[in-house]
Amino acid sequence: MDNPLKKTCLHDLHVGLGAKMSPFAGFDMPIQYSGIIDEHNAVRHAVGVFDVSHMGEIFVSGPDAESFVNYVFTNDIRPMVPGQILYGMMLYHDGGTVDDLLVYKEFEPQHYLLVVNASNVDKDYAWLREQSEAFDVRLDDQSEAWGQIAVQGPGAETAVKDLLGFPEAANIAFYNFLDLERDGVRVILSRTGYTGEDGFEIYAAPDFIRACWQKLMDGGVKPCGLGCRDTLRFEAGLPLYGDELTADISPVMAGLGMFCKLDKPEFIGKSALEEQKSLGVARKLVGIELEDKAVPRNGYPVELEDGFEVGVVTTGYHSISLEKSLCFALVDSAYAALGTPLWVRVRKRSFPGIVVKKRFYQTKYKK
Amino acid sequence: MSKIAEGLLYSESHEWVRVDGNVAIIGVSDFAQAEMGDITYVEMPDVDDEVSAGEDFGALESVKTSSELVAPVSGRVVARNDELEDKPELINEDAYEAWIIKVEMSDKSELDKLMNAAAYTNIAG
Structure with a gap:
């Protein structure tokens, strides 16, 4: 299975901007341009744009x-x-x-x-x-036929209205979309994102998406890579498939039960979730805040004070916006309550921490 | 293209050594800092700790990854760069200025296993 990497419709523009490229989900994707911290802060405080055409x-x-x-x-x-x-x-x-x-x-x-x-x-x-x-x-x-960009941050609405010429963006509520036509091209404009900030995702044919990207670059919107996409979604408490959700991790274990409506008619997995809810699950996803600057990473063990292993880190960072070391971890349910002291082993030492809410950063969606 | 400073010795794991008598001043190469991206934390041994050639003596953390620091020589730590605790980004700014530890070498012949700048160019050019 050594398939050549796929390229999104914006690939050559990323290379032209000097992005650091890396394989992700079978695509050669931009990880960062100016730097993860700089891009992360642009989205939190101004506006950034991501190529998410791989979706x-x-x-x-x-x-x-x-x-x-x-x-x-x-x-x-x-x-x-x-x-x-x-x-x-x-x-x-x-x-x-x-x-x-x-x-x-x-x-x-x-x-x-x-x-x-x-x-x-x-x-x-x-x-x-x-x-x-x-x-x-x-x-x-139709994945191959659509390009997609995500314009994210407090300046996203202005960028989409003024730089891309979509005045109707102002009237779209969070988690709603418009189905538009521009110059004969179908455009789906939705108020969604994966950063914890206000923002829009724009779906259209590759040529249209390229033109949008160029207009945003000309308007000074910061290009952002997958590196800060991960730090932003992590701080906002959002799961990444493969880390916090897998074939072995149900939404109940991941703390996403609110997105599973057990009062609706039969759906695949419903009876399993009902059982998990009534009997409880062996492991739960928690947030942990460490006292030290050491950075927990995917796969690092979570322990009790005596070194007994009770879980594993799924994603961890020294948070850029909150300036502390944080992680998501899948732990034995007995240790999942808020305030529980837990230790994370980082190389040779274990660092003390405490179970906290997974939404580390106060999200700023426009309701 | 990363910068490779002349007059230093290099390890395959991208540490550099500046020899000052019996003391090895140790840091990481410009190639290493560029690969890591924004460095956010430097884990260092304490003064008087012993380090062994080929074994890790600390780590660098960037936003995205962790990377162990591997001792190019053996000996006793005689100094560490405490400025990096609050300003780990100094390594990104100038990897050859921002030394990490100084080691009093127990076996100077270990230096023979390291590369000079020209040889290091082959793996980090």
């Missing part, structure tokens, strides 16, 4: 589209109105996570857009096909 776009339509999506998705899409977006997961029957995703309810009846993680597009599409046999639906993986 997957799977369209679902047909007479059974609503009931099918509701059957494979943990959240309840029935109350959705056109132009609305819902976050949730697709699960295996045992409650393990196939992927976490956004469902867009389009303006045409029985039309949905599923935006999935780049690393999971093929797996998700195969999973959806397999589950769809009893449903009258059409599945269409």
Whole structure:
């Protein structure tokens, strides 16, 4: 399996900007341009733009589209109105996570857009096909046909209105979108993101996305790489598939039960989640704040004072915005309560910490 | 293209050594700091700790990764650069100015295993 790396429609522009490139989810992606700290701070205090063209776009339509999506998705899409977006997961029957995703309810009846993680597009599409046999639906993986950028930060609305010429952006509420046409090109403009700040994600054909990127560069918006995308989402308490959600980590374990509606009709994984909720789960995802500057990393052991291992770090950083060492960790449920003292082993030493809320940073979404 | 300072010795794990009599002044190369990105934390041994050639004596943390510091020579730590505690970014600014520790060498022949600047160019050029 030595496939050549794929390139997004903005690849040559990243290289031209001098970005540090690295493989991610089968794509050659920009990790950073000016530096992770500089880019992170631009998004927190001004505005930055990310190339997220690697994300997957799977369209679902047909007479059974609503009931099918509701059957494979943990959240309840029935109350959705056109132009609305819902976050949730697709699960295996045992409650393990196939992927976490956004469902867009389009303006045409029985039309949905599923935006999935780049690393999971093929797996998700195969999973959806397999589950769809009893449903009258059409599945269409259009991931290759769409470019996508995320404009994020307190200055995002102004940038999208003034630099990209979308005055209607001001009227889009958080987790809503508009389906527009510009110069004959279909544009999906949604008020979403993965940073804990206000922001927009723009989906369109590659040429249109390239033109948008160029306008943002000319307007002084900072190009941001996957490096700070991870530090930003981490501080905002948002999970990354592969670290905080996996085939072995259910949303209940990850503390994402609020996105799983157990009061809706049958969906895949429902009975497993009901069991997990009533019997409890062996491990839970927690946030840990360390007293020291040592940085916990994925895979480092979490221990009690006597060195007994009770868990493992899934993501950790010396937080840029909060200036302290923080991590997410999957720990034995007995040690998951807020305020529990836990130690994280960083190389040869264990550093003391305390269980805190996973949303380390106060998010600033526009409601 | 990273900078390689003349007159220093280099290890394969990208530490540099400036020899001052019996003392080895140790830091990391410009290539290493560029690979790491913004350095946020330097874990250092205490003065009087013993370090052994080929074994780690501390670590660098950047936003994205951790990297162990490997001792190019053996001996006793006689000084450490405490300025790096509050200003780890000094390594990014000038990797050859921001030394990390000074070691009183127990076996100067270990220096023979290190590379000169020209040889190091082959792995970090």
